Amino acid sequence: MPELPETETIARDLHAMVVGSVVRDVSVPRPDVLREIAAADLCSALSGGRITRVWRRAKLIVLDLTLADRQNSHLVVQPRFTGGLLVDDGTLPTSEFAYSCVAMSLGDGRTLHYRDVRRLGTVALMPEARFLEYSSGLGPEPLDQTFDATAFSGCVRLSHQSIKVVLMDQRRLAGVGNIYANEALWRAGIDPSREASSLTFAEAERLHTALRDVLTASIAARGTSFRDYRDARGERGTFVEQLAAYGRGGEPCPRCGRRLVVTHAVDGRSTVFCPGCQF
DNA sequence: AGGGGAACCCGTACGC
DNA sequence: TGCGTACGGGTTCCCC
Numbered sequence: 351m352p353e354l355p356e357t358e359t360i361a362r363d364l365h366a367m368v369v370g371s372v373v374r375d376v377s378v379p380r381p382d383v384l385r386e387i388a389a390a391d392l393c394s395a396l397s398g399g400r401i402t403r404v405w406r407r408a409k410l411i412v413l414d415l416t417l418a419d420r421q422n423s424h425l426v427v428q429p430r431f432t433g434g435l436l437v438d439d440g441t442l443p444t445s446e447f448a449y450s451c452v453a454m455s456l457g458d459g460r461t462l463h464y465r466d467v468r469r470l471g472t473v474a475l476m477p478e479a480r481f482l483e484y485s486s487g488l489g490p491e492p493l494d495q496t497f498d499a500t501a502f503s504g505c506v507r508l509s510h511q512s513i514k515v516v517l518m519d520q521r522r523l524a525g526v527g528n529i530y531a532n533e534a535l536w537r538a539g540i541d542p543s544r545e546a547s548s549l550t551f552a553e554a555e556r557l558h559t560a561l562r563d564v565l566t567a568s569i570a571a572r573g574t575s576f577r578d579y580r581d582a583r584g585e586r587g588t589f590v591e592q593l594a595a596y597g598r599g600g601e602p603c604p605r606c607g608r609r610l611v612v613t614h615a616v617d618g619r620s621t622v623f624c625p626g627c628q629f
Numbered sequence: 630a631g632g633g634g635a636a637c638c639c640g641t642a643c644g645c
Numbered sequence: 646t647g648c649g650t651a652c653g654g655g656t657t658c659c660c661c
Contacts, residue, residue: 351654382637432638432640466638467638470639528655619653619655620653
């Protein structure tokens, strides 16, 4: 379940590890993870390409490539629940790659794997124009310098849906999933089931700060490893220790001591909130 | 238009 | 014990 902080961690690590590398050849043991391109076309397109940057957009890991035909293209990886990118320098046990879906051998002998146990994650190769079109369908980045409380209020308070659903709507706001929606709402003291348009500007301002704070703190802790998530080195993030609400249903609220409630009534997903101090 | 529901996939947990 | 089945989870697509 990598959301923004986990994806950011993977992208930063991976950038340091593979930027400048040339892709030698590609195999696709499980082609059903591919989108927008067939396996044979992916292999021929990537071979001889150079990785110029690895970065994050929303919950996506984006590998910028200059291909052998000099076209700029983007390998867009969406890990969903169990997907991840792993670099094998020859020292990792082969059991780690039992679920490899796409394997790219690099010029220096290492191999970059997209690994995904349940294969709900996806990998797509997008030419520049297609990537821009795709990215433009996603909302603004919550940690962008220019994304202030006014901008946040603007993209959130127009909706008649619940504020939690709106926070997780990738077209309105990029990168927020169930964990950080729950946490931000707890930090801001706002009931997840509130209609988004009912928030005052002051409440939106509070939620904006809470969201940015929780995302920033989680990136500093290298993300939340709740179940499956591992970073590009196969290691867990430690932010799970700092979660106040998510995964803590039934425990006392760290702020007011009332018992945290779990409900599925808001959006069919697990929602945890404090009935004592979230209004 | 915007919202609801199904499909995607398989390890895990649970029931018999 | 061994088999069968329900479940979860984000995004996309289809339909209303």
